[in-house]
Amino acid sequence: MRILVIEDDRKIALLLAEALGDVGHDVTVCLTGREGLAQALSRSFSLVLLDYMLPDVDGPGVVRAMRSAGLDLPILMVSARDAASDIADGLASGADDYLTKPFRLDDLFAKVGAWEATA
Amino acid sequence: MPRRSLLAIVVVRVALTVAVAFTIAAAWGYAGMRRSLVEDLDRGRWESEGVDAALDRARRQLAIVGVVATLAAVAGSWLLTRKALGSIVDVAAQARSVEGGTVGQRIRVETTVRESAELVRVLNDLLERLDRAFEWQRRLIADLGHDIRTPITVLRAGAEAALLRDRPAERYREVIAGSLEEIDRLALISDSLLLLARFEAGALDPVHEPVAVAPLLADVVARSTSAGGIVSLDVPAGFDGSAQPLLADSRMLGLAVEELLHNAIAHNPPGTPVAVTVRGEPDTVTFSVEDRGRGVDPAVLPRLFELGFRTDRARGRSGGAGLGLTVVAAVTAVHGGRVLAAAGPSGGLRVSLTLPRVPHENRPLKPSPAAQRAGLPIVTPAAALPS
Numbered sequence: 001m002r003i004l005v006i007e008d009d010r011k012i013a014l015l016l017a018e019a020l021g022d023v024g025h026d027v028t029v030c031l032t033g034r035e036g037l038a039q040a041l042s043r044s045f046s047l048v049l050l051d052y053m054l055p056d057v058d059g060p061g062v063v064r065a066m067r068s069a070g071l072d073l074p075i076l077m078v079s080a081r082d083a084a085s086d087i088a089d090g091l092a093s094g095a096d097d098y099l100t101k102p103f104r105l106d107d108l109f110a111k112v113g114a115w116e117a118t119a
Numbered sequence: 120m121p122r123r124s125l126l127a128i129v130v131v132r133v134a135l136t137v138a139v140a141f142t143i144a145a146a147w148g149y150a151g152m153r154r155s156l157v158e159d160l161d162r163g164r165w166e167s168e169g170v171d172a173a174l175d176r177a178r179r180q181l182a183i184v185g186v187v188a189t190l191a192a193v194a195g196s197w198l199l200t201r202k203a204l205g206s207i208v209d210v211a212a213q214a215r216s217v218e219g220g221t222v223g224q225r226i227r228v229e230t231t232v233r234e235s236a237e238l239v240r241v242l243n244d245l246l247e248r249l250d251r252a253f254e255w256q257r258r259l260i261a262d263l264g265h266d267i268r269t270p271i272t273v274l275r276a277g278a279e280a281a282l283l284r285d286r287p288a289e290r291y292r293e294v295i296a297g298s299l300e301e302i303d304r305l306a307l308i309s310d311s312l313l314l315l316a317r318f319e320a321g322a323l324d325p326v327h328e329p330v331a332v333a334p335l336l337a338d339v340v341a342r343s344t345s346a347g348g349i350v351s352l353d354v355p356a357g358f359d360g361s362a363q364p365l366l367a368d369s370r371m372l373g374l375a376v377e378e379l380l381h382n383a384i385a386h387n388p389p390g391t392p393v394a395v396t397v398r399g400e401p402d403t404v405t406f407s408v409e410d411r412g413r414g415v416d417p418a419v420l421p422r423l424f425e426l427g428f429r430t431d432r433a434r435g436r437s438g439g440a441g442l443g444l445t446v447v448a449a450v451t452a453v454h455g456g457r458v459l460a461a462a463g464p465s466g467g468l469r470v471s472l473t474l475p476r477v478p479h480e481n482r483p484l485k486p487s488p489a490a491q492r493a494g495l496p497i498v499t500p501a502a503a504l505p506s
Contacts, residue, residue: 009273011273011297012273019279019283101268102274102276103272104275
């Protein structure tokens with residue numbers, strides 16, 4: 001599956017790319033919201049892993065921009081913000097699922113696998 | 120102490136006042152009437168029996184009027200006071216219904232009684248301040264949670280990813296080195312939280328010892344740059360050999376400089392260095408940390424040292440609950456120094472921390488928690504520094 005990871009923490013981004021790559025996915029990493037949006041609009045992806053807090057446009061802003069541009073690919077928001085209001089905001093912006101940090105890789109793989117099964 | 124109803128107190132006091140006033144007036148009137156009758160009797164205008172009967176009649180009438188007037192005063196004051204206090208009863212009922220943890224609640228009582236309206240205003244002002252404090256606390260906890268969860272994520276995901284399959288030894292070394300950096304991040308957060316907790320409790324007492332400035336800064340810079348930041352360190356040659364060394368708490372000073380560096384590196388453009396300089400004056404030592412980021416709006420500079428305050432440039436970034444500069448201000452305050460934030464020549468933020476070489480007996484007062492939340496002083500009293 002082609003996965004776009006938008007995550008401003010370089011270490012987390014590279015770890016996600018490494019782990020998802022190890023289980024057979026093709027991963028592209030972007031460190032800012034704008035860069036991620038540009039990638040999503042220019043290339044075809046099966047899933048987006050999106051951080052909530054980004055230095056330029058926040059996660060919900062990126063989701064809204066993608067939806068406005070007509071992208072209906074699944075978006076999994078991954079964030080250290082675990083307040084109910086943050087999760088609600090993330091999902092209300094148009095994200096399909098939410099995973100709070102710190103997470104177990106098995107949980108991430110399970111969610112990615114679920115989206116892969118519906119693709 | 121036993122508590123009594125305000126309504127009962129007012130009614131009893133009004134009734135007593137009326138009764139006493141009436142008794143005095145009646146006694147004075149009765150005495151005058153009796154004196155007049157006795158004079159008339161002496162002049163032969165009255166029979167003595169007629170005078171006694173008139174006085175008895177007057178006493179009875181005065182007693183009846185007194186009782187009726189007192190009862191009327193009780194009833195009247197009860198009705199009027201109850202109406203006046205009704206709004207206070209409403210205020211108390213609404214105040215009781217305010218629930219903890221729910222923001223935006225206000226007391227809404229329409230009243231024409233000035234004192235009651237003032238009470239409503241004071242209580243609503245209090246609720247607004249509590250709302251702000253609650254919101255501040257909620258945001259600080261959320262930001263702290265984020266700051267703590269991010270390194271834990273790296274530690275967990277790094278270890279799990281490393282174990283997914285066999286990897287070269289070099290990769291394991293990278294994972295371990297990366298884990299140590301995240302442990303340093305967590306240690307910095309916990310050290311800062313502990314320091315601030317002690318400061319709020321008024322229990323942050325520095326140990327004044329000669330500080331070897333150059334090694335201290337080199338150590339902090341090495342720790343701060345392990346994650347990839349670039350720092351240019353400028354310590355004058357022979358700085359630590361001066362006749363009057365800096366007497367300060369080296370652990371606290373190291374933490375303050377590390378927080379400044381952490382903050383500066385986070386806002387510095389990649390590939391450009393953060394400048395750390397130290398300058399000595401006869402009585403003071405000044406540490407400056409300057410980034411080349413996009414600076415801070417001058418309007419918010421005075422708020423930079425508030426606990427939990429984050430500038431627009433910090434919002435949306437990973438990390439930064441707004442502890443760092445408050446730690447710097449606290450360390451400066453307990454050393455009797457001063458800290459100043461200003462725009463640097465490159466447009467970034469420069470924070471300068473000046474400490475007296477020798478601690479003063481009359482150190483500035485430690486801000487109370489409330490004062491700290493309202494905004495730590497950027498500059499401690501000038502008197503704390505040698506002129």
